[in-house]
Amino acid sequence: MPHEVQGVVARRKGAPVTVETVLVPDPGPGEALVQVQACGVCHTDLHYREGGISDDFPFLLGHEAAGVVEAVGPGVTDVAPGDFVVLNWRAVCGRCRACLKGKPWYCFDTHNATQRMTLADGTELSPALGIGAFLEKTLVAAGQCTKVDPAAEPAVAGLLGCGVMAGIGAAVNTGNVGRGDSVAVIGCGGVGNAAIAGSRIAGATTIIAVDVDARKLEWARGLGATHTVDGGTEDVVARIRELTGGFGADVVVDAVGRPETYQQAFYARDLAGTVVLVGVPAPDVTLELPMIEVFGRGGALKSSWYGDCLPSRDFPTLIDLYRQGRFDLDAFVSETIGIGDVEAAFERMRRGEVLRSVVVL
Ligand SMILES: NC(=O)c1ccc[n+]([C@@H]2O[C@H](COP(=O)([O-])OP(=O)(O)OC[C@H]3O[C@@H](n4cnc5c(N)ncnc54)[C@H](O)[C@@H]3O)[C@@H](O)[C@H]2O)c1
Ligand SMILES: [Zn+2]
Numbered sequence: 052m053p054h055e056v057q058g059v060v061a062r063r064k065g066a067p068v069t070v071e072t073v074l075v076p077d078p079g080p081g082e083a084l085v086q087v088q089a090c091g092v093c094h095t096d097l098h099y100r101e102g103g104i105s106d107d108f109p110f111l112l113g114h115e116a117a118g119v120v121e122a123v124g125p126g127v128t129d130v131a132p133g134d135f136v137v138l139n140w141r142a143v144c145g146r147c148r149a150c151l152k153g154k155p156w157y158c159f160d161t162h163n164a165t166q167r168m169t170l171a172d173g174t175e176l177s178p179a180l181g182i183g184a185f186l187e188k189t190l191v192a193a194g195q196c197t198k199v200d201p202a203a204e205p206a207v208a209g210l211l212g213c214g215v216m217a218g219i220g221a222a223v224n225t226g227n228v229g230r231g232d233s234v235a236v237i238g239c240g241g242v243g244n245a246a247i248a249g250s251r252i253a254g255a256t257t258i259i260a261v262d263v264d265a266r267k268l269e270w271a272r273g274l275g276a277t278h279t280v281d282g283g284t285e286d287v288v289a290r291i292r293e294l295t296g297g298f299g300a301d302v303v304v305d306a307v308g309r310p311e312t313y314q315q316a317f318y319a320r321d322l323a324g325t326v327v328l329v330g331v332p333a334p335d336v337t338l339e340l341p342m343i344e345v346f347g348r349g350g351a352l353k354s355s356w357y358g359d360c361l362p363s364r365d366f367p368t369l370i371d372l373y374r375q376g377r378f379d380l381d382a383f384v385s386e387t388i389g390i391g392d393v394e395a396a397f398e399r400m401r402r403g404e405v406l407r408s409v410v411v412l
């Protein structure tokens with residue numbers, strides 16, 4: 052018998068989301084049924100409902116979640132009913148060329164649950180990022196569940212499932228930020244501020260936050276920025292060079308994803324430095340750079356998918372750091388809301404009033 056639960060659905064492009072009855076099958080082979088306890092509202096959920104990701108409406112939104120495993124299907128051994136887990140977007144295959152090279156964070160053949168969740172009339176839903184967790188119970192591939200310390204509040208633990216992990220990983224995994232490095236982060240929303248927090252944990256000594264919104268810069272200071280730059284009024288490249296002895300930063304993270312911010316990142320890094328693009332560009336945007344500068348400046352221009360994270364390594368570690376008071380995950384939770392408040396949370400996000408609204412179920 053499928054489970055009948057309430058969830059947040061985007062039925063049509065641009066239409067406000069609605070709370071609907073959703074039918075969730077019992078877990079089949081390799082699947083897990085998770086009782087969702089909390090799920091953050093991420094910019095990507097809004098992109099889905101605006102039709103910016105694909106046209107596979109209706110979408111079941113929510114993908115930044117923590118909860119308790121309620122049941123597992125045949126063959127599942129890594130998680131069991133009662134486990135407190137953080138969900139990730141995709142279970143890795145273990146067999147593709149990336150996995151076989153020992154780089155599972157690049158896995159080119161990831162998977163989600165095989166069975167589909169539906170509306171009451173049988174219409175199949177497309178779960179956001181293969182999760183769909185503004186929902187009392189969701190069905191995922193068991194490999195999307197990572198066990199963490201159950202002493203952590205679900206509202207904070209769930210944030211590791213997307214934006215916070217993407218930001219920390221962009222700095223630490225992709226950018227390889229280390230002790231004594233200088234780092235600049237352009238765009239200090241949930242992702243950029245997490246890159247700042249990650250840089251502090253990794254031992255960076257100069258951490259420069261750039262945003263056009265003063266509120267974001269204030270939050271960035273709280274999370275570890277040593278300097279802030281107003282991207283709306285100041286010359287971003289000149290200021291970052293000035294704050295790094297005239298040279299530029301070792302690592303510059305672009306957490307916006309526009310040509311102008313990427314160019315700032317490109318010119319604001321030191322010789323042989325690294326640019327990390329974690330902001331997702333619009334599909335039709337192009338970038339122009341003088342090729343001689345690409346060569347002459349050396350270093351690396353990298354993109355960061357999901358912070359190049361390895362959930363089994365990174366989620367429990369970050370929860371431990373949080374529990375030890377060394378990583379302020381609480382600072383990312385601006386408000387907790389109910390399942391009926393997602394549309395209002397999108398508005399607050401648009402106005403820049405929150406780092407994260409978190410739905411508590
Ligand atoms: N690569 C990944 O795996 C991954 C994962 C999650 C999110 N993302 C992407 O990361 C980006 C940031 O996500 P978020 O949740 O932090 O969004 P957000 O909207 O909360 O934050 C974006 C920030 O950029 C600032 N900004 C906008 N234009 C700017 C400019 N010209 N200069 C400086 N700052 C500027 C805004 O004021 C805001 O603070 C998005 O593109 C999102 O899709 C990527
Ligand atoms: Zn693989």
Ligand SMILES: [Zn+2]
Nearest residue numbers: 093095213214
């Ligand atoms: Zn997200």
